[in-house]
Amino acid sequence: MTQLSFFETPFWTVTEITHYLRSLLEGDEVLQDLWVQGEVSNLSRPGSGHMYFTLKDSSCALRCVMWRNTVLRQAYIPRDGEAIEVHGSIAIYETAGQYQLYADLIRPAGEGALYQQFMRLKAKLEAEGLFAPERKRAIPRWPQVIGIVTSPTGAALRDMLNTLLRRYPLPRIVLAPTQVQGDAAPDGIVSALQSLNNHIRPDVILLARGGGSIEDLWAFNDERVARAIANCSCPVISGVGHETDFTIADFVADLRAPTPTAAAELATPNRADLITDIEDLAERMNRAVEIVLDNERWRLSRIENRLSLRSPQAQIRSGRQRLDDLLRRSHTLSAHRLQLQRTRLQALQQRLASLSPTAILQRGYAMVTLPDGRIVRSTRQVAYGTDIRIHVEDGSFGARVSDHTPDAQ
Numbered sequence: 001m002t003q004l005s006f007f008e009t010p011f012w013t014v015t016e017i018t019h020y021l022r023s024l025l026e027g028d029e030v031l032q033d034l035w036v037q038g039e040v041s042n043l044s045r046p047g048s049g050h051m052y053f054t055l056k057d058s059s060c061a062l063r064c065v066m067w068r069n070t071v072l073r074q075a076y077i078p079r080d081g082e083a084i085e086v087h088g089s090i091a092i093y094e095t096a097g098q099y100q101l102y103a104d105l106i107r108p109a110g111e112g113a114l115y116q117q118f119m120r121l122k123a124k125l126e127a128e129g130l131f132a133p134e135r136k137r138a139i140p141r142w143p144q145v146i147g148i149v150t151s152p153t154g155a156a157l158r159d160m161l162n163t164l165l166r167r168y169p170l171p172r173i174v175l176a177p178t179q180v181q182g183d184a185a186p187d188g189i190v191s192a193l194q195s196l197n198n199h200i201r202p203d204v205i206l207l208a209r210g211g212g213s214i215e216d217l218w219a220f221n222d223e224r225v226a227r228a229i230a231n232c233s234c235p236v237i238s239g240v241g242h243e244t245d246f247t248i249a250d251f252v253a254d255l256r257a258p259t260p261t262a263a264a265e266l267a268t269p270n271r272a273d274l275i276t277d278i279e280d281l282a283e284r285m286n287r288a289v290e291i292v293l294d295n296e297r298w299r300l301s302r303i304e305n306r307l308s309l310r311s312p313q314a315q316i317r318s319g320r321q322r323l324d325d326l327l328r329r330s331h332t333l334s335a336h337r338l339q340l341q342r343t344r345l346q347a348l349q350q351r352l353a354s355l356s357p358t359a360i361l362q363r364g365y366a367m368v369t370l371p372d373g374r375i376v377r378s379t380r381q382v383a384y385g386t387d388i389r390i391h392v393e394d395g396s397f398g399a400r401v402s403d404h405t406p407d408a409q
Contacts, residue, residue: 014097022092025099031090032306036062036101037109038086040078045071046324053078055086055101063100064088065321070104073297083109089305095322102317104301115214118221121248125223130230131251137235139255140203141269145172147202147234149192152177156210156239156260163261168268174200180209185219190228197233204267205232207249208239208260220247229253239263244287258283358393367391379406 012020025031038055045051049068054061064086066074078084088103125131146164150157152175164173176192179185189207196202207229209217219225220240229236229252238253239260250256257263265276357367368376369389376382386401 015094018092018094018097021099022094025090025092028090033089033302034087036086036088038062038084040080040082040084043078043080046327048320048324050320050324051077052321052324055084063093063098064103065093065100065317066103066106067317067320070301073301074106076106076108078106078108085109093321094318095325102305104305105298118248121221121223121226122251125226125248125252130226135230137254139235139237139267143171143203143267145174145200145202146267147196147200147205148173148175149178149189149196149205149207150175150209150260151180154180154210156208159259159261160206160208160239160264163264164268167265167270171203171268174202176200179219181212181216181219186222186225189219189222189225193228193232193236197231202234204234205236206239206260206263206267207236207253208257208263209241210260211242211245217241217245217247220249222248225249226252237263237267361391361393364393379404 036055038057041054041056041061043051043053049071051066051071053064055064056062066088071077085107086101086103087105088101090099090101092099122131129135148157148160150160157175161173164171174196176196178188178192180189193205193207196205207220209220217240220238226248229238229249235254236252237255237257238247238249239257239262240247240249241259243258246256255266257266262280266280270276361367367390369391370376370381371387371389374381376388382388382401382404384401384404388399388401389396390399
């Protein structure tokens with residue numbers, strides 16, 4: 001850099017200040033690994049496969065970009081107006097001179113806090129040994145009394161009863177009704193479990209409810225419910241939510257079923273039990289492997305993104321976005337030029353129409369032709385008695401020359 005004199009004012013170029021700001025942002029560890037919460041707006045996915053959107057709150061907005069290879073791994077794609085939580089890093093898009101969030105993970109808002117609460121309780125109970133395999137009790141092969149803890153009005157109860165009657169109609173079935181959603185649900189579930197244990201003493205208990213959101217299933221992530229399951233005097237099969245839903249109750253229970261119907265099937269014998277058990281174990285193993293693979297993919301993606309911010313790949317990323325901008329501008333310019341050519345063509349068509357013989361006829365003139373179609377332009381082309389045809393605006397009619405006076409030459 002040239003040495004400045006004492007009286008000269010130092011100036012920065014736009015590129016220099018942009019590079020300086022970029023180095024500040026990329027050197028901040030907090031800005032390179034953070035979660036941002038807000039509302040989605042202006043989401044777009046051009047032909048390149050990248051995803052662009054704006055994350056905003058009541059007073060500010062933040063531009064966000066997710067590259068195509070990351071979008072393809074997303075299980076959840078948001079829509080405009082949804083509240084979400086985005087993980088990524090802050091950097092500068094140099095071409096536009098603006099800072100933006102380069103996203104590597106998106107999830108619905110609120111799931112993060114509930115998930116952390118879920119993980120804390122899971123770790124606590126696991127440390128106490130409530131999930132230990134050695135404390136899991138075997139499900140009796142020929143139960144005589146089956147207890148059910150669920151809502152008396154839900155579809156889950158009807159599905160379980162139909163399954164129990166179809167597979168094994170011999171045992172006595174006792175329902176301990178309770179709420180399975182809301183603030184009062186945990187106390188109701190605990191009371192139902194205790195009533196069955198103290199008064200009925202069934203051979204196995206089915207704890208179940210249908211699917212729902214993480215908030216709907218939250219009663220089964222309550223510590224009181226977990227300890228009530230652990231204190232039961234008989235085995236407990238949990239069938240909460242759908243196949244992909246996991247709750248604390250699933251980990252504490254002696255056996256976890258993917259659905260309420262499956263819980264009823266696991267509690268009763270069947271000639272196909274062996275095949276069902278093998279398939280269930282394979283399915284659980286695949287889910288566990290997929291969870292591990294997803295976690296490793298996400299961790300690898302974070303490492304790749306952090307490495308890319310410190311490599312020439314950052315320029316390539318900016319170039320990708322600039323290419324999208326140029327393509328949009330090119331499409332707009334092409335459409336504008338095409339419209340200009342259409343306007344010019346219309347003007348030429350109007351000029352051509354004004355020179356057409358038909359246009360002349362519309363102004364009151366007539367056109368004379370000989371029988372062979374030639375246009376009469378001179379008196380020398382006709383003689384007395386020559387048949388001619390006269391064309392006017394709305395048609396033509398025949399005539400014969402009765403007076404022939406050529407102009408003097």
